[in-house]
Amino acid sequence: MLAKHLNIRSLIFFSIFISWCIPTQAEQKANAGLFMKRNLSAVEQKCISCHEDISPGIVADWKNSRHSHSGVSCLDCHQVDSGADWAIDHNEQMGEPFSISTLVSPKVCGRCHANEKDEFDRSGHFRSYRQIIPKDSLHALVNKHEGRNHPEFGGAPNETGCMQCHGTKIEVDENGHPTVETWPNMGMGNIYPDGSTGNCGACHTRHKFDIAESRKPEACANCHLGPDHPDIEVYENSKHGLIYHMEGHEWKWDSPTDAWEPGDYRAPTCATCHMSGIGPLASTHNITRRLYWNLWAKSSGVRNSDDVLSPLLGDGPKGREEMKTVCHQCHSTKHTEGFFAQGDKAVRLYNEVYYKEAKAMYDELKEKGLLGDNPWIDEFQKTFYYLWHHQGRRARHGAMMGAPDYAHWHGFFELQQDLYKLEEIYKERLKKAGK
Numbered sequence: 001m002l003a004k005h006l007n008i009r010s011l012i013f014f015s016i017f018i019s020w021c022i023p024t025q026a027e028q029k030a031n032a033g034l035f036m037k038r039n040l041s042a043v044e045q046k047c048i049s050c051h052e053d054i055s056p057g058i059v060a061d062w063k064n065s066r067h068s069h070s071g072v073s074c075l076d077c078h079q080v081d082s083g084a085d086w087a088i089d090h091n092e093q094m095g096e097p098f099s100i101s102t103l104v105s106p107k108v109c110g111r112c113h114a115n116e117k118d119e120f121d122r123s124g125h126f127r128s129y130r131q132i133i134p135k136d137s138l139h140a141l142v143n144k145h146e147g148r149n150h151p152e153f154g155g156a157p158n159e160t161g162c163m164q165c166h167g168t169k170i171e172v173d174e175n176g177h178p179t180v181e182t183w184p185n186m187g188m189g190n191i192y193p194d195g196s197t198g199n200c201g202a203c204h205t206r207h208k209f210d211i212a213e214s215r216k217p218e219a220c221a222n223c224h225l226g227p228d229h230p231d232i233e234v235y236e237n238s239k240h241g242l243i244y245h246m247e248g249h250e251w252k253w254d255s256p257t258d259a260w261e262p263g264d265y266r267a268p269t270c271a272t273c274h275m276s277g278i279g280p281l282a283s284t285h286n287i288t289r290r291l292y293w294n295l296w297a298k299s300s301g302v303r304n305s306d307d308v309l310s311p312l313l314g315d316g317p318k319g320r321e322e323m324k325t326v327c328h329q330c331h332s333t334k335h336t337e338g339f340f341a342q343g344d345k346a347v348r349l350y351n352e353v354y355y356k357e358a359k360a361m362y363d364e365l366k367e368k369g370l371l372g373d374n375p376w377i378d379e380f381q382k383t384f385y386y387l388w389h390h391q392g393r394r395a396r397h398g399a400m401m402g403a404p405d406y407a408h409w410h411g412f413f414e415l416q417q418d419l420y421k422l423e424e425i426y427k428e429r430l431k432k433a434g435k
């Protein structure tokens, strides 16, 4: 018995010893990195060899990226003209006058990826920060109500909240470093000091910049979640999400653009429906392109505008055709038609019954001076807000993306509760005012 034990033990020790002698896969990759020096200039090698000690995590991610394999290095993205406001001097580190930048804007990526940048600039993602700028009520919510107008800490709700999803206008200090009020942030619609807009790292994180990563639903999930746009939860509730969770780890994720097709995967992800090339459709970085409705607005209209700042950005009928083409790669025509007939009916019920009735009461109370000044303590206005911004969006997103729990329990069930409550408050206020 004891002898048997010892045997197993020594076997385990032996195999640990062997595996310690044989380089692991990670070590092999790291060693292979050394050969890449052949493609890189002396300056580029200098960045890498010093940063290998200073920030090994960054260098490792870069080494495992397509960029390193193609000879695109630190310099290509971080070198800047010394005259730029966002130039940081790296003279001491480089041993000669040399300017780098922490910030790497979409304009920099666009030098080599012009199509992706152009498409992004024509998408709803482009306006993620810009649309907040003119909205006084939103600034009041963040600074006055949430930030309590505090002179020192008042900016925190924006800096740790809105800005991390929507982005901000990034400012730099006199040494070219981005300010702590505006950076770091992972928001979608940043305005960079060079004037360009966006955040190319939002869906393929630095410094791997990986196509496979951006195709997975998790790439969208840090922003598209929660009570007001629970898209990742909606996806998980859908049959597609279910299949992804059961077997997605076995799918092929890194096929080239326009060659990633059903067969590599069995069910679509966010990217498949909203972005990827599939069947006859080309890949696009314009996530608005395949949409019919606007589902975030108070009331959903059909998209019909070229203006990137318009809530109705897009071409609804054309978007619907493209989305149906996605479905047709795996479903029959009747299945797809039936699905959209069900979904559109739900959106119209919300629009033409719930929102319309609530808005009519809101307008009348407003006209008669029966709404409180502070919308965040006035029960009617608070409930009205939840009706369109939370439950109304959940019902619509749930219905259009195949998630019964969101269409029903988190959606229409709560909507009827809201509407009954609004009716009660409305009647009470009219009665009290004798109007």
Ligand code: HEC
Pocket (backbone or CB within 6 Å): 043, 044, 046, 047, 048, 050, 051, 054, 074, 075, 078, 079, 088, 090, 093, 094, 100, 101, 102
């Ligand atoms: C001799 C070492 C050395 C060399 C060579 C070097 N760096 Fe750095 N770099 C540093 C150090 C140290 C920091 C500061 C790190 C910190 O604050 O944690 C830094 C910071 C940075 C930053 C962030 C900016 C900041 O100030 O926080 C970037 C971007 C950067 N380096 C890029 C480069 C590029 C591109 C090259 C090649 C052109 C390069 N570095 C060469 C040592 C070096």
Ligand code: HEC
Pocket (backbone or CB within 6 Å): 047, 048, 051, 055, 058, 059, 062, 067, 072, 073, 074, 075, 076, 077, 078, 102, 103, 104, 105, 185, 201, 206, 207, 209
């Ligand atoms: C393909 C472009 C690209 C390449 C190549 C690249 N970077 Fe970056 N780097 C970025 C982007 C994008 C950011 C995020 C900056 C921002 O927020 O605007 C960044 C941020 C950084 C930062 C600051 C952020 C942090 O997490 O501390 C450092 C330091 C940095 N890079 C160093 C390097 C080094 C060293 C290399 C070479 C091994 C390198 N980068 C190669 C695009 C690149």
Ligand code: HEC
Pocket (backbone or CB within 6 Å): 066, 067, 070, 072, 076, 077, 104, 108, 109, 110, 111, 112, 113, 200, 201, 204, 209, 210, 211, 212
């Ligand atoms: C100097 C040119 C250059 C710059 C600047 C550049 N890239 Fe690239 N990028 C390339 C090349 C070359 C490839 C590899 C193409 C290939 O493999 O066919 C690539 C590939 C990619 C891929 C596909 C990776 C994969 O897994 O297939 C992504 C995503 C990407 N880049 C994003 C970015 C982002 C984001 C930026 C800016 C932060 C950027 N690139 C800046 C040249 C560049």
Ligand code: HEC
Pocket (backbone or CB within 6 Å): 127, 131, 132, 138, 141, 142, 161, 162, 163, 164, 165, 166, 222, 223, 224, 225, 226, 229, 295, 296, 311
């Ligand atoms: C967790 C990430 C996240 C946070 C935090 C967040 N948003 Fe959003 N916001 C989104 C997403 C995602 C959408 C798009 C929803 C859709 O398309 O249905 C959106 C939509 C919007 C819209 C409607 C779009 C438009 O063009 O007008 C406004 C306005 C908005 N958010 C403002 C804000 C403000 C102000 C804050 C902070 C008080 C904030 N958001 C916090 C992710 C976020």
Ligand code: HEC
Pocket (backbone or CB within 6 Å): 123, 124, 125, 127, 128, 129, 131, 164, 165, 166, 186, 187, 188, 202, 203, 214, 219, 220, 221, 222, 223, 224, 270, 271, 274, 287, 288, 294, 313
């Ligand atoms: C960093 C946060 C973030 C990530 C990551 C993100 N989004 Fe968004 N998304 C937003 C914000 C913010 C908006 C609202 C933009 C607006 O209208 O102002 C939005 C809007 C949208 C819209 C509606 C656009 C319109 O015209 O109304 C779609 C569709 C969308 N995102 C899909 C995706 C998909 C698919 C992914 C992943 C591949 C993704 N998003 C990743 C933040 C994000």
Ligand code: HEC
Pocket (backbone or CB within 6 Å): 106, 109, 110, 113, 116, 117, 120, 125, 198, 199, 200, 201, 202, 203, 204, 211, 214, 215, 256, 257, 258, 260, 271, 275, 276, 277, 283, 284, 285, 287
């Ligand atoms: C909303 C998420 C998202 C954002 C933001 C985003 N990408 Fe992508 N990117 C993707 C997805 C998803 C794919 C894969 C598309 C496919 O499957 O056809 C991709 C693919 C790519 C590729 C590979 C293209 C090829 O032909 O191999 C490049 C390069 C790229 N993106 C660059 C960028 C640049 C540059 C930006 C900023 C302007 C950017 N991306 C912003 C999600 C995003």
Ligand code: HEC
Pocket (backbone or CB within 6 Å): 217, 220, 221, 224, 229, 231, 232, 233, 235, 240, 268, 269, 270, 271, 273, 274, 290, 291, 292, 293, 294, 295, 296, 297, 320, 323, 397, 400, 401
């Ligand atoms: C099976 C395809 C499919 C998948 C998978 C999918 N969507 Fe959608 N998405 C749709 C359809 C269809 C609509 C409604 C389009 C319309 O208006 O007709 C939609 C609408 C949206 C909207 C609403 C845009 C607006 O107008 O407010 C957002 C945001 C969104 N999707 C994000 C996501 C995210 C994030 C994921 C993954 C977590 C995802 N979608 C997964 C098909 C899909």
Ligand code: HEC
Pocket (backbone or CB within 6 Å): 239, 240, 243, 262, 265, 266, 267, 268, 272, 273, 323, 324, 326, 327, 328, 329, 330, 331, 336, 339, 402
């Ligand atoms: C890559 C293939 C693929 C694409 C693309 C795709 N689906 Fe599916 N879908 C599936 C699979 C597989 C199932 C599970 C079928 C089952 O339950 O046996 C499914 C299930 C569904 C279901 C659940 C009901 C049912 O019949 O099981 C609906 C609804 C649905 N899909 C709608 C859509 C819509 C709408 C689109 C386009 C916006 C779409 N699908 C795109 C593969 C796909």
